[in-house]
Amino acid sequence: MKKNNSFTKDLSAQQRIEIDACTQCGECLKCCPVQEVTGKPKISPPEKMRMFREFIKATDGMKSRLFGQSEIDKELLEDFTKAVYECTVCGACGEACTVGIHTQRLWPMLRREMVKRGLGPLGVQTKMQEVITNTGNPYNKPASERFSPWFPAHVSVEEKAEIAYYAGCTGVYEAQPMVKGDVLILGASGVPFTMLPPEDEVCCGFPLFITGQHDMLEGLVKRLVDAYAVRGVKTLVCSCPCCVNIMARDWPAFYGKELPFKIRHISQFTIDALNSGALRFKRELNERLIYHDPCYLSRGVGVIEEPRSVLRSIPGVELVEFERHGMDSRCCGSGGAARKVFHDNAIAMGRLAIDEAVAKKADRLILACPACYAKVNEAMSDHDKKIKITDIMELAAEMIDCGER
Amino acid sequence: MNLTGIILTSALYIALLFFIGGVIGRLIIYSEVSTANGTHSLKRRPLFFSRMSSIFSELFLLKRLMKANPLLWVGEWLFHISFAFVLLRHLRYFIEPAPAWLFDFDVFGIISGFMLFSSLVFILAVKMFIERAYFSSYNFSLLALLVFISVTGLLMNMILKTDLVEIKFFAMGIATFTPQSLPVSSIFFTHFFSFIIFILLLPSHIFTAPITILEAFRRDEDIKTIMHDEKK
Numbered sequence: 001m002k003k004n005n006s007f008t009k010d011l012s013a014q015q016r017i018e019i020d021a022c023t024q025c026g027e028c029l030k031c032c033p034v035q036e037v038t039g040k041p042k043i044s045p046p047e048k049m050r051m052f053r054e055f056i057k058a059t060d061g062m063k064s065r066l067f068g069q070s071e072i073d074k075e076l077l078e079d080f081t082k083a084v085y086e087c088t089v090c091g092a093c094g095e096a097c098t099v100g101i102h103t104q105r106l107w108p109m110l111r112r113e114m115v116k117r118g119l120g121p122l123g124v125q126t127k128m129q130e131v132i133t134n135t136g137n138p139y140n141k142p143a144s145e146r147f148s149p150w151f152p153a154h155v156s157v158e159e160k161a162e163i164a165y166y167a168g169c170t171g172v173y174e175a176q177p178m179v180k181g182d183v184l185i186l187g188a189s190g191v192p193f194t195m196l197p198p199e200d201e202v203c204c205g206f207p208l209f210i211t212g213q214h215d216m217l218e219g220l221v222k223r224l225v226d227a228y229a230v231r232g233v234k235t236l237v238c239s240c241p242c243c244v245n246i247m248a249r250d251w252p253a254f255y256g257k258e259l260p261f262k263i264r265h266i267s268q269f270t271i272d273a274l275n276s277g278a279l280r281f282k283r284e285l286n287e288r289l290i291y292h293d294p295c296y297l298s299r300g301v302g303v304i305e306e307p308r309s310v311l312r313s314i315p316g317v318e319l320v321e322f323e324r325h326g327m328d329s330r331c332c333g334s335g336g337a338a339r340k341v342f343h344d345n346a347i348a349m350g351r352l353a354i355d356e357a358v359a360k361k362a363d364r365l366i367l368a369c370p371a372c373y374a375k376v377n378e379a380m381s382d383h384d385k386k387i388k389i390t391d392i393m394e395l396a397a398e399m400i401d402c403g404e405r
Numbered sequence: 406m407n408l409t410g411i412i413l414t415s416a417l418y419i420a421l422l423f424f425i426g427g428v429i430g431r432l433i434i435y436s437e438v439s440t441a442n443g444t445h446s447l448k449r450r451p452l453f454f455s456r457m458s459s460i461f462s463e464l465f466l467l468k469r470l471m472k473a474n475p476l477l478w479v480g481e482w483l484f485h486i487s488f489a490f491v492l493l494r495h496l497r498y499f500i501e502p503a504p505a506w507l508f509d510f511d512v513f514g515i516i517s518g519f520m521l522f523s524s525l526v527f528i529l530a531v532k533m534f535i536e537r538a539y540f541s542s543y544n545f546s547l548l549a550l551l552v553f554i555s556v557t558g559l560l561m562n563m564i565l566k567t568d569l570v571e572i573k574f575f576a577m578g579i580a581t582f583t584p585q586s587l588p589v590s591s592i593f594f595t596h597f598f599s600f601i602i603f604i605l606l607l608p609s610h611i612f613t614a615p616i617t618i619l620e621a622f623r624r625d626e627d628i629k630t631i632m633h634d635e636k637k
Contacts, residue, residue, distance in 0.1 A: 013435045014620060020431065020610035021617040026539025027473040041539050062430040098470040099614040100621020248631050265632060302628035 005069065007055040007113055015109055018101040019056065022049040028093035028103075031324070033331040034086055037348035043083035045093040045103060051080040052110060081119040084110050086345065089210055089336030090295040095327055104299060107336070111212030121211040123341040129213055132220075136202035137169040146198035150176040155187035161194040163269075164233040164261070166224075166247075168240035168370065169203055175370035181393030182239045182266050188400050189273040194231045196224075204243040209250065211337050221254040229260045239266040239393060241297035241369045248301050265297065266393055267306040267368065274313050281399045286316040290362035291392070292353055292376075293322075293329035294369035307368050307392055314399050320360050322353070332367070334375035350379025357387050364388045366395065407586045410575060413597060414584035420604040427609025456626075463622045464615055477531050483524035490517035491558070498576035515562060522555040543606075550603050557596035565592045 008016050024046045029035045035044055055077070057063075058070045084107060091104025114120035121128070131140045147167070165186055171179035186193050195201065202224065205217045228236055238244050248263040273279040289311055297303045304326045311319050324330045333339060333349025353376055357365040365387045367373045373391055380386060462468055467485070471478040494514030497503040529548050532540070561567050571588035578585030587594065 016435050017613045021613040024541040029538040096473050098473050099617045301631045303632050
């Protein structure tokens, strides 16, 4: 029987095996963005694994089973907590892992263990549950400001439709050109779509999930899924990679059964509309673009080709790649809800993306994530290198000439 | 039989018991499957036989390591292969009568011994002089110990010849739980004693890597179905 303070009680068998399987080879350090900007091996993935193994040994090991659990060094617990929350949970370490540990899923579960012990989350993350309960979003913004400041007046939203659009909290409050671009594209396609009213489009749960605070998730997910089901939705379209990730991967588990609709990224909707002729790029763009893969879109759910296909469809565009792209992409610094707590790390990571884009002589850096959009723009202020930053749908809407920009 | 033989044989049994106990302990932890973990909702695709060649290359060719670090991969792959062959060659001491193919294999086994030593030195050199971002003292100790065991093994085979009949008696004693006298050879003592230390240091979770590699392979396959309709 597992004791209450077991460190493995809420981990899956696979995750327990993964913690053991780390060979401490250190290959992951080469692609860890936190390592790139801090250079501190003490907060590296193999160190986190090593520390967590110590916790398991103390509470679940053979000796603890036979002779009782031993006290865990408080300092080690605090060191681990800081290390696991300083991580951007981008999953690059897992992609590089020589034994294939799925770190993008493991780190949030280990964060949850720290939450259970009152050690996590950190800083502003601690207020997240309360803020979401009160306002429906993690930014403590009123629902009345969710859509009104940016929503294009000429685009109509149906009460019921087979396609629904979920804008997402980060997009509506921190990256409005992005969500505006989404809606303009949806409108231009001529496909009827529905949206929930601002007070009903609550947080998708991702910030809570990623910070290990899972108590409210079931309620949020059921509320959203049921609301879309009532509107007869068959496909839920979203542009935020974090929202898309939790919707596709975890919503069914928290909902308790298969979702009554499919989840699709806006780039998938757009390329389908371009291919079917529902959308057509009217303008030419003679620019060299560089596209940054959001971690939760590429490594998270495998949407890699569609954004590139959209960009390549724009007449005149030359598309170049980052050294690390697709499944190997480098985090922009805003992942894992770490950007609000470890601000300097996030800015430094964002600047790495800017520097490489400038070095590749790109005219424009194309992003596809509201968190990336907000952070990389912030990273560029006071930075010596400059590049035009545009969201992929913001650009697509401009090239289609949707009537309002 | 001499006392040293009994002590060393017992020490090996104890080391093996610790290792097996550790493995069982791990299995108990893994078997206590959580029901509260609501995160793995993806439908799993079965592993088809048509994918067997890919699975084989993932496990046998250590493809993930090859992608991550080709230089280290050369050393690691040679190490794993040569280690397997060296262990296979040692079988002849524990089987009576030893099958003829084991003797046919002898020359190849000796070559593997050199390959084992070279690959270990290569891995150590890569770790010490090229890949210095992260250093695990535990891994370093295991590697150094393996180098030492392989050196003593090669020395026994090439220079400080040890009576093979005595070794066979001793090994058969271990295999049949009837401890025999330790061969009169300080190099054999060193080799055997180092091996006991190696077993004691060997992590009980050493067999988990193939499981995670296989799971990663399935994950790479499954990711194609999360946001994309399966092609009919």
